[in-house]
Amino acid sequence: xxxxxxxxxxxxxxxxxxxxxxxxxxxxxxxxxxxxxxxxxxxxxxxxxxxxxx
Amino acid sequence: xxxxxxxxxxxxxxxxxxxxxxxxxxxxxxxxxxxxxxxxxxxxxxxxxxxxxxxxxxxxxxxxxxxxxxxxxxxxxxxxxxxxxxxxxxxxxxxxxxxxxxxxxxxxxxxxxxxxxxxxxxxxxxxxxxxxxxxxxxxxxxxxxxxxxxxxxxxxxxxxxxxxxxxxxxxxxxxxxxxxxxxxxxxxxxxxxxxxxxxxxxxxxxxxxxxxxxxxxxxxxxxxxx
Numbered sequence: 001x002x003x004x005x006x007x008x009x010x011x012x013x014x015x016x017x018x019x020x021x022x023x024x025x026x027x028x029x030x031x032x033x034x035x036x037x038x039x040x041x042x043x044x045x046x047x048x049x050x051x052x053x054x
Numbered sequence: 055x056x057x058x059x060x061x062x063x064x065x066x067x068x069x070x071x072x073x074x075x076x077x078x079x080x081x082x083x084x085x086x087x088x089x090x091x092x093x094x095x096x097x098x099x100x101x102x103x104x105x106x107x108x109x110x111x112x113x114x115x116x117x118x119x120x121x122x123x124x125x126x127x128x129x130x131x132x133x134x135x136x137x138x139x140x141x142x143x144x145x146x147x148x149x150x151x152x153x154x155x156x157x158x159x160x161x162x163x164x165x166x167x168x169x170x171x172x173x174x175x176x177x178x179x180x181x182x183x184x185x186x187x188x189x190x191x192x193x194x195x196x197x198x199x200x201x202x203x204x205x206x207x208x209x210x211x212x213x214x215x216x217x218x219x220x221x222x223x224x225x226x227x228x229x230x231x232x233x234x235x236x237x238x239x240x241x242x243x244x245x246x247x248x249x250x251x252x253x254x255x256x257x258x259x260x261x262x263x264x265x266x267x268x269x270x271x272x273x274x275x276x277x278x279x280x
Contacts, residue, residue: 012055012146014056015055015056015059015139015142016055016059016139016140016142016143017139018056019056019059019060019063019135019136019138019139019142020135020136020139020140022132022135023063023132023133023134023135023136023137023139024132024136025132026128026129026131026132026135027129027132027133027136030125030128030129030132031129031132032191034187041121041124041125042121042122042125044078044083044086044118044119044121044122045075045078045122045125045126045129046125047082047086047177047178047179047180047250047254048078048082048083048086048122048177048254048257049074049126049129049168049177049254049258050168050171050172050176050177050254050255050258051191051194052175052178052184052187052190052191052194053178053180053187054178054180054184054187
């Protein structure tokens with residue numbers, strides 16, 4: 001049973017990691033990247049969401 | 055599996071993002087615009103005669119506020135992807151996921167992403183003095199990672215070694231300390247800064263509770279129909 005559970009984890013862990021990385025990428029891009037255009041567009045939301053902004 | 059995570063996260067994140075945007079525009083944006091009057095020098099703290107606490111503020115700006123709605127939806131879709139990925143992983147290991155339990159997940163997400171960093175680096179109103187942005191971002195990510203790991207250990211850990219590690223992880227970022235400015239030079243009155251931080255946290259809590267609820271709901275629905 002534990003061997004079965006372990007192999008299931010090994011073969012299906014990819015979707016979680018992929019979803020997690022996409023989510024982290026979106027939050028980084030929208031919330032943290034300091035490029036001027038992105039910063040200005042997301043400015044109010046960054047402040048309101050508690051991200052370090054300037 | 056990936057499809058299921060993506061569908062649940064998109065629906066839940068987009069709805070929560072719209073609710074967050076509505077709450078932010080109603081409750082946070084007026085405080086932010088008020089602060090910007092001080093940041094831009096149109097109002098001055100300790101001026102004579104004292105500046106009115108209730109000045110005329112700009113109204114709804116289609117471009118500026120439209121972008122805020124867009125980015126709010128985007129950020130909560132990102133949060134949704136992370137939250138549903140964690141839910142899916144827990145579900146695979148035997149945890150029950152539904153809308154009611156989703157609320158607890160959402161509140162945990164709020165604590166990890168908003169509340170824990172805010173304890174040492176409160177949401178910043180425009181115009182406040184702050185330390186270097188890079189240093190604050192590194193501290194923010196480190197605090198979020200430590201706090202999220204701690205909450206997972208509290209929720210799923212069994213016994214004191216896990217809970218003890220969780221307590222240390224929750225405390226560590228604040229014992230280390232967030233980067234703070236060398237001198238305070240913010241022109242914005244503390245009344246506005248305090249209200250801004252409180253409103254930002256309040257809307258964050260509401261949006262994350264909705265995000266968790268919807269993520270749990272859509273996840274259970276997707277699982278039932280799969």
